[in-house]
Every structure is written in structure tokens, then in C-alpha cells.
Amino acid sequence: MGAFRISGLILGSLFRRPATAKYPAVPREWEERTRGRIEIDASECILCGMCARKCPADALAVDKAEATWEIDMMGCVQCGHCTEICPKKCLRMEKEYTAPDCDRRTGLRKIPVPKKVTPRNDR
Amino acid sequence: MGKRTVIPFGPQHPILPEPVHLDLVIEDEKVIEAVPSIGFIHRGLEKLAEVREYPELVYVIERICGICSFGHGLGYVTAVEGLMGVEVPERADYLRTMWHELSRIHSHMLWLGLTADALGFESLFMHTWKVRERILNMFDLTTGGRVIHSVCKVGGVRRDVEEEMLDRIVSEVRETRKETRKLTDVFLRDTSVKSRLCGVGILSKEDAEELCAVGPVARASGVYQDMRLNGMCKYGELGFEPVIGEGGDCYARCKVRISELNQSFDIVEKTASVMPDGPVEVQVRGPLQAGEFMMRLEQPRGEALYYVRGNGTRYLERMRVRTPTNMNLPSMVRMLQGCDLADVPVIILTIDPCISCTER
Numbered sequence: 079m080g081a082f083r084i085s086g087l088i089l090g091s092l093f094r095r096p097a098t099a100k101y102p103a104v105p106r107e108w109e110e111r112t113r114g115r116i117e118i119d120a121s122e123c124i125l126c127g128m129c130a131r132k133c134p135a136d137a138l139a140v141d142k143a144e145a146t147w148e149i150d151m152m153g154c155v156q157c158g159h160c161t162e163i164c165p166k167k168c169l170r171m172e173k174e175y176t177a178p179d180c181d182r183r184t185g186l187r188k189i190p191v192p193k194k195v196t197p198r199n200d201r
Numbered sequence: 202m203g204k205r206t207v208i209p210f211g212p213q214h215p216i217l218p219e220p221v222h223l224d225l226v227i228e229d230e231k232v233i234e235a236v237p238s239i240g241f242i243h244r245g246l247e248k249l250a251e252v253r254e255y256p257e258l259v260y261v262i263e264r265i266c267g268i269c270s271f272g273h274g275l276g277y278v279t280a281v282e283g284l285m286g287v288e289v290p291e292r293a294d295y296l297r298t299m300w301h302e303l304s305r306i307h308s309h310m311l312w313l314g315l316t317a318d319a320l321g322f323e324s325l326f327m328h329t330w331k332v333r334e335r336i337l338n339m340f341d342l343t344t345g346g347r348v349i350h351s352v353c354k355v356g357g358v359r360r361d362v363e364e365e366m367l368d369r370i371v372s373e374v375r376e377t378r379k380e381t382r383k384l385t386d387v388f389l390r391d392t393s394v395k396s397r398l399c400g401v402g403i404l405s406k407e408d409a410e411e412l413c414a415v416g417p418v419a420r421a422s423g424v425y426q427d428m429r430l431n432g433m434c435k436y437g438e439l440g441f442e443p444v445i446g447e448g449g450d451c452y453a454r455c456k457v458r459i460s461e462l463n464q465s466f467d468i469v470e471k472t473a474s475v476m477p478d479g480p481v482e483v484q485v486r487g488p489l490q491a492g493e494f495m496m497r498l499e500q501p502r503g504e505a506l507y508y509v510r511g512n513g514t515r516y517l518e519r520m521r522v523r524t525p526t527n528m529n530l531p532s533m534v535r536m537l538q539g540c541d542l543a544d545v546p547v548i549i550l551t552i553d554p555c556i557s558c559t560e561r
Binding site for chain 2: 080082083091097111112132133134157158162171
């Protein structure tokens with residue numbers, strides 16, 4: 079019979095656990111490689127600006143004069159390119175995605191980068 | 202003879218995942234003519250290609266479309282590698298083949314789900330997408346992204362796939378194959394599905410050739426055409442043969458896609474079993490060479506064409522993509538002529554339209 083061919087599938091699903099996850103009651107398990115959002119270890123940053131120059135979405139900005147590193151969280155496309163090209167490897171990819179927000183501007187995060195003490199060459 | 206009426210269809214319509222507008226000229230519930238118009242989702246990505254350096258541009262290009270994102274990334278890097286004369290390591294080529302076939306599986310499953318939805322068969326739609334989730338999870342495991350993979354780069358791939366991951370992919374593909382078998386039984390044998398697909402939207406082989414149809418649309422009409430035969434990736438070594446259908450109606454297009462699903466399962470398993478060891482990338486430095494390069498690639502929806510022109514700097518002078526839906530729109534207009542108004546959504550869906558690709 080050609081009709082109701084799906085009945086077997088439906089009956090099977092009826093007695094099985096739901097296929098969907100009970101998020102957010104049950105937190106999602108992330109894979110090791112999941113690209114969530116960019117975070118910085120500001121103490122390691124040397125303000126070279128490489129990440130800002132190479133960002134395909136123009137989501138990063140580095141201000142040497144003010145010593146700040148800035149990211150537009152809503153503009154970032156999570157490609158992870160900056161984490162690969164950072165010479166000090168101070169950028170990293172967190173697994174959790176950027177939290178949703180009603181205001182697009184709140185995505186801007188400016189992080190002060192502490193000045194590095196350069197050893198003086200007295201001789 | 203009835204009165205002629207023009208019914209606007211789209212750009213926002215329950216069956217359309219993306220915006221396309223059609224003016225349907227109707228006479229007694231029959232479509233006499235369909236006039237498509239696009240331009241609702243143009244983003245100027247080809248222009249953006251001129252102001253991004255070529256290594257970073259791949260992240261822009263793969264955002265042309267969410268479903269064939271891997272195909273777009275692959276097409277772009279292959280074109281740039283051709284322009285620069287870069288030889289990709291063998292393992293990288295096998296990995297690209299595997300990911301490309303996984304992306305074909307998830308694209309065809311998405312299409313099957315959307316078709317079930319267009320038929321009003323909600324439970325079939327839900328079941329299809331449930332199975333597709335396994336493949337998306339495999340992308341998350343291996344590339345770090347479920348939809349946008351960001352794994353292709355000029356000179357190879359960004360990430361290697363370890364032995365344990367390959368084993369997991371193979372076991373997931375086997376499970377997916379089992380579940381797909383039950384689903385395809387419904388698509389190919391259920392009376393209600395067949396009554397909506399059989400004999401609807403017929404495209405003859407002559408029309409398919411004349412209107413330059415590509416991909417499953419052309420193959421369902423009996424045209425022997427598949428860009429995977431042209432030596433892209435490792436399909437030649439894997440003994441690839443395209444699936445050719447007959448009939449050229451909506452049912453034939455559905456059948457071709459289902460056969461391609463099974464073929465893709467085979468290719469993924471075979472790729473995993475013959476995956477050679479070795480590096481996955483070669484370093485590509487310096488500016489682009491002056492010159493131009495064009496390549497064709499078989500995406501899930503059909504043939505896509507990539508053209509790049511370098512001028513000795515790190516920026517491309519011109520980047521052009523011709524997408525499968527662009528080529529299949531004339532065939533769709535031909536299929537719509539003379540069909541019933543109620544069949545319009547199904548016919549539009551059977552070309553698997555991707556308007557984001559078409560407009561870029």
C-alpha cells in the first residue's frame with residue numbers, strides 16, 4: 079500500500095526521547111573546535127594591530143595612542159582568523175557564542191591594554 | 202477562454218526560504234507565463250572582494266550562501282590556487298572532497314525537508330531535518346562551525362581531521378544512511394507525495410540543454426553533466442559516476458537528489474578509508490600573480506563558475522561567481538508555463554533555488 083508510509087517513522091518517534099535538546103534547562107555540549115566568540119588576554123597584547131588589519135569583517139580596532147583593543151561583538155563573524163595570525167597568541171576562541179542583545183551598540187567592547195615595561199639599555 | 206489575471210508570488214511567501222518575486226499570468230487556474238524578478242538580497246560581495254586581501258577573502262566568499270558555504274570557499278581557493286600555480290597536498294584534497302560531499306548531504310536533506318514542507322507534509326519535514334542534524338554535528342566536530350565552516354584556505358585546509366574523528370564520521374554516516382532509507386521510502390513511494398510530484402513541471406532533455414540547466418535539474422532530464430567529472434578534488438581517483446535520471450518532472454528531480462544522497466554516503470566512506478597521511482597545507486605568501494583563472498565546480502545545486510583576475514597586488518582586480526540557481530531560473534520559467542497554480546510552489550522548490558547565491 080502506498081499511503082501512510084510514514085506511519086512507521088511516526089510510531090517510532092512517539093515512543094522515543096525527543097530529538098530536540100531541552101535548552102537552556104540542559105546546557106549544550108560544545109565540541110572541542112567550536113568557534114564561539116573572541117576573547118583577549120590583554121596582558122599579552124603588544125598592540126601591533128595585525129588582527130585589526132586582517133579582520134575580514136572590520137570588527138576589530140586597535141588604538142596605540144590610547145592603548146586599547148576594541149571588538150564589535152555583533153560585527154565579528156567568528157572566523158577565528160585573528161587567533162591564528164596574532165604574533166603573541168593572546169587572542170583565543172571561546173566555545174560559547176556571543177550573548178544575544180536588543181541593542182546592537184552594546185556589542186562594542188573596549189579593553190585597555192596594560193603598558194609593557196621595556197627593559198632599558200643603559201650601556 | 203477565461204480571463205487573464207496576474208497574481209504576484211513572493212518575494213515573501215511561506216515556501217520561499219529566500220526572496221524572489223514572480224508575476225504569474227493566470228488563466229483558469231493555469232499559469233500561462235511566469236516573469237521572475239530578483240534584487241531583494243543583493244549585498245555587493247563581488248565588490249567587497251576587491252578591497253579584502255586574498256587570504257582573508259575566503260571568509261567573505263563562503264558567506265555568499267549559508268547552505269553551499271563550503272562549495273563557495275572551495276571554489277574560491279581553487280581558483281586562486283590555479284592563478285598562483287599552487288599544488289595542494291593530497292590529504293588536503295581528500296579532506297576537501299569529504300567535506301564537499303558532507304555539505305551535499307546536508308544541502309539535499311534540507312531540500313527534501315523543504316519539499317515536504319511545501320507539500321504540507323509537516324511530519325516528514327521534521328523527520329528529514331532531524332536526520333540532517335547528524336551531518337551538521339559532524340561539521341561542528343571537524344571544522345568548528347555547523348553552517349559556516351571557515352576551513353578552506355589558499356594552499357590547503359585549516360584543520361586536519363584525526364583518525365578518531367574519521368571513525369566517528371563514518372559511523373554517523375552509516376546511521377544517517379539507515380535513517381535516510383526510511384525517509385526516502387516515503388518520498389519515493391507514498392501516494393500523497395507521488396500525486397504532488399509525478400508528471401508535474403516537466404523539463405524535456407532538449408529544453409534542459411537549450412536553457413543551460415545545471416545540476417540535479419539537468420541530470421533529472423537525462424543530461425549527462427556533472428562538474429565532478431572535470432577533475433576537481435579527488436573524484437577521479439574515487440571512481441565517480443554521475444546519477445542520471447529520466448522523465449524531467451518533479452519526481453525525477455527528487456529521485457536524482459535521493460540517489461545522490463546515497464552516492465555521497467559512499468564517497469564519504471570511501472574517502473575516509475583511503476585518506477593518505479601527510480601535511481594538510483602549503484604556505485602561500487606574497488602578492489597574487491598577474492593574470493586570470495576560471496574554474497567550474499559542482500555544488501549541491503549544480504555547476505558554479507569562479508573567475509579571478511590578479512594584478513600583482515594582494516587584492517583581486519575582479520572576482521566573479523556564477524551560481525547554479527542563476528542558470529536554472531530560465532528552466533524554472535519554462536516548467537511553470539502551463540502548470541496548475543497549486544503546483545507553482547513545488548515546481549519552484551524542485552530547482553532548489555538559492556537566491557542569496559544568485560544575487561551575492
